[in-house]
Amino acid sequence: MVNIMKKICEFSAFAALILFVALFSSCGRQRNNLSLEEVEVFSLEYGNFEDELNIFDYIQIGNIDTSLAMRNGFFYIANGESQKLMEMNSYGDLLTLFYNEDTNPRPSFATEDGETLNATRKAVSYPFNRVNNVTVDGRKFIYAVDRLPIERQEYDEDLQEHLENIVVRFDGNGNFVDYLGQQGPGGTPFPFVRNIYVTNDNELVVVCVTSAGPMVYWFSEAGQMLFTIPIEKKNVPAPYDEGQEYYLEVENVAPDYNSRILYVKVDYSVPYVDEASRMQSGISYDRTLVYALNVETGTYAQPLGIHPYTEVSVDEFSNQEYKIPYDFLGVSDSGWLFFIISNDSGFGLQIVQGNGQRILNRQLEMDRQKTLYYTFSLSNSGILSVLSVRSDKAYVNWWRTDTLIQSITNN
Secondary structure: OHHHHHHHHOOOHHHHHHHHHHHHOOOOOEEEOOOOOEEEEEEEOEOOOOOOEOOHHHHOOOOOOEEEEEEOOEEEEEEOOOOEEEEEOOOOOEEEEEEOOOOOOOOOOEOOOOOEOOOOOEEEEOOOOOOOOEEEOOOOOEEEEEEOOHHHOEEEOOOOEEEOEEEEEEOOOOOEEEEEEOOEEOOOOEOOEEEEEEOOOOOEEEEEEEOOEEEEEEEOOOOOEEEEEEOOHHHOOOOOOOOOOOEEEEEEEEEOOOOOEEEEEEEEEEEEEOOOOOOEEEEEEEEEEEEEEEOOOOOEOOOEEEOOEEEEEEOOOOEEEEEEOOEEEEEOOOOOEEEEEEEOOEEEEEEEOOOOOEEEEEEEEOOOOOEEEEEEEEOOOOOEEEEEEEOOOEEEEEEOHHHHHHHHHHO
16 A cells, blocks of 8 residues: 555646546555435334333343344344244234243244234244354254253263253244254354354354363264364464463354355454563453365464454543454355444444455444343344344344445455
């Protein structure tokens, strides 16, 4: 870019301006500032009826187990508080309800023997205990993480982890297929599941969190276990000379949709030395790298550097800049990586092309004082959706980030 600017300076002011505009639209590692509009898709009332959410436990201690997934314009909401799972279209119409009969009233469109009275809706009874994460594959198979009752949970002495999660599967007609554990159908429960994904080959990827680092389980379309990938901190590459002190955190892991690749996002910190005393007084964030880990060979490719978010603190005497790492949301099937961070007016979004050539930065507005809870979902096509809980009702919105990426790519 320095050489380009030198060449620009050789032209007249008018010609330089024209050349700069042309080059800016196509040069590597550029930052684009096109607008990104938030669209309200539909809203949901609170309550216990089939098309309502039960989020009334948000004032209690503990995590909220309500999550969102979107595929091909259909939305899937796992409402752990009411032990049910809803499939809805983009108008907010309920299409299929998977529900625990012990904690939910019988849907108005279903009879006592489970028959459906409405041809456009379907009710499926399943004894969910605490359903949370959900995803859908190309066959419309639905996968949902459920927490086992205490009496069915196990403890892994080697991992020193409680094993309490399974993944239940329903086929495209809403029929229960089976549940998956570590070894496949009917297997040992998983450690805590952070998220689940399905590739374009309908292979399920389960990302778990353990004290040693992420543990990833990769299954075939039929549900057979293909790979178990432990990502321990001690085995993660580091960009430092031997003997240099550093700290790392594997913040998140997400799969590629088209190949057996895991994207491992790592934040690095180094000791902070006070200039006055020349004594170490803590640690300081240094950089973020994303590695592509080949699942079949166990090898890491050269990393991609990710720019941190810059926060400016202004006081009476000075301005200070702080570098903060983004959180990794995942990757689209077109190869763009998505990162997000909370800020004063909502969220900062950074989208990075897989080769690092283009970087898009956007602000997602959200009134944090009116929002009691939120959960994001990134579809495989690259659409970012959010379920936000407010005092009056819950809202499902999206940002057409796929259209933004397409417009940038075409230009």
